[in-house]
Amino acid sequence: MPLPFLTADRSADDHASDPGPLPYDERDRWRRPYRPGPWRVAGAALLLLLASYILFSTLIIALAGALPAAGICLAVAACVIVGAVRLVRTGVWMSGQGLRQITLFGTTTVPWSRVGAVRTVQRPVKFLGLPRTVQGQAVVVEPVGGEPLRAVITDHSADFLGRPEAFDMAADAVERWAAGRR
Template sequence: MPLPFLTADRAFDTADDVALPFDDRERWRRPYRPGPWRVGAAALLLLLASFVLFAAVVIALTGALTGVPSSAAIVFGVALAVIAGALRLLRMGVWVSVRGLRQVGFLVSRTTSWGQVVSVRTVQQPVRWLGLPRTVQGQALMLVRRSRPADDLPPLLTTHNADFLGRLEAFDRAADSVEAWAAEYHRG
């Protein structure tokens, strides 16, 4: 089964001279690939889910003999929750389209139309390391909107998040791409 949210279009790998290489700009797209930390964490969660699913099957088979299959349904529900969490983890990031910019978090997504965007710029500042409370010096892609001050918004991308930790060139490409989308549609 193809997972379109897992990979960015191949056009970003080959079209360095084209800022907005997508044919269909109406679709929401992530202008970068998810990083190895994010994919690794999702893979570990899916591995855990496979063990939990196996446990649900064993509980269901032994429960059928004893007449109490309700605990198997609870364990199966836990496995589905872990799978949903892994898929949501893979969807996290910045998505762009003609309609605006969407920052997808684990629980909350924020969508900003291009008309509300004042600027998108890369700044040097302390950033969170893999989303943990520890901060390190790095770069962040910041969104400035008309309706809210920039201090209230979390950074769109950082050099030390799960997508770009140890991949500074990938961060630069992704930041340039998001800035190009903002420059293109902020004018229009």
Template sequence: MPLPFLTADRAHDDDAAAGADPLGYEDQDRWRRPYRPGPWRVGGAALLLLLASYVLFSAMIIAMAGSLPAAGVCGAFGALMIVTAVRLVRSGVEVSPQGLRRIGLLRSTTVRWRDIAAIRTTQQPVRWLGLPRTVQGQAVLLQRVPGGASDTLFTSHDADFLGQAESFERAADAIEGWAATHH
């Protein structure tokens, strides 16, 4: 079974940055993340899954005690925690020949390549792990064709790249490479 998140960090290869698949077996039209999920994102999801296991175990104990409505509520809460953990790991930026997709915890947005004016890396104050605290860092910005404000795709201090400057540079180069070849 192919695990695409394990081979996603091939952005330093010229073929992978340009969107070509050197392995030859992957579908060229599928959405793919050009970088691996970071340790903060994976660690947070792992903690959430650990808590979900305790909640589901509690639901089983409550059901055996005879309180089925309370067990149902507890089980539903555990299932919600599992869905949130999966969505947390899945969030990030994906690319395909059709365009660029930014997946967030609650919503996703897709922009076609022809609607993108520029993708650039800039030095600016960025939020540390998505919290209100800002630090000086780098951000990859998306500028749409009709004008308007730039959208931040990812930063050097988010859950995927905190403490991993080289991974951030490879991911930024990969996204810019996709934009250059599909523009």
């Protein structure tokens, strides 16, 4: 079963001669320009492991005859599974329509017509999304006539911690796509 939210855009290497900013045929399909990092995948795997334990306890509770309690456990397991999927989907997605930033609890979409500049800057960034900040790099989107959005990609996020080459490639891809769509 293909899981498109886990795969990066591998067709960029296949279409290296294509001068367009979005090197694939389906320009209206949302794609992530990088793969999810090991920290993000490990967190989602732990959540799915927790969900399996909750589902097993739901089965035991249901067999014991306490159906309302089993229903509550089933609802909790469903919430944990949805959280794990949302955690894996978190990140930056792009299409011919614009730039979409998916967070754990929300989504922000900026059409390419509103994007003024996309650049990589040195600044304090959050370490794995925690309150602690460290000096690092961030890709920042500056909308036309507005305040910059929060950093869309940082080198200390769950996708790029310990993988500077992957951050550089993702930052270049985001900047290249934005330059070609404006």
